Amino acid sequence: MVDPVLSTIGVIGEGVKAAAAAIPFVAKIFESFKKQESGSMSVVLAVGYYYNFLDPVFGEIARGELELFASKADKAPRRFAPENVSVQIIVPSRLQVDAFLRCEAEYDALHKGQIYLQSNKRFFGINYELKELPAGDQLTIVDLARPIMSVKRFYEDFLKQDTSDDSNEKWRKFQLAEIAAFKQTVLKLQQRGYGGPVNKLDFRDRG
Incomplete structure (x- = not known):
């Protein structure tokens, strides 16, 4: 024993x-x-973001019909074929508070609903847009890339960078590199996991 x-x-x-x-x-x-190898922080953040949110969502889309619930109590969810579902991520084009606020405002104005993730056995809240077209209703799941926003604080607190001045050429280059690294990492992971055209992923740059 x-x-x-x-x-x-x-x-x-x-x-x-x-x-x-x-x-x-x-x-x-x-x-x-x-x-200060710019882009390093965003790669780490993007990996966590992808596997915590995008990977389960893409997996659910790949199963077949995606069900959209108005709430957890909804007994008649709307169903969408994989080819009628896409995902967009709102990303700040600058790592500054005013850009973050514009991203938050756009995200908050969207419709809100629930999808059930079979992989996690739980409901997951989403924001979305819906277009009614003759060929079938098109569902766009829209998320806000909040992890990239934390990079600003990281540069301030850990690297002691002055991020208050957008005219600072060094900080401007860091911003562009971090944002680009975040987006490229997400795309690479998406292509590796669900590379087919069924799962469409795009970014909304907002500054």
């Missing part, structure tokens, strides 16, 4: 080994931050 205490200790030991192995990798990432 396996001793549960020894078994638990073994699991903890493996966890400690895994954590120890991760330390050099994390250190390398933070070293790139210290060297």
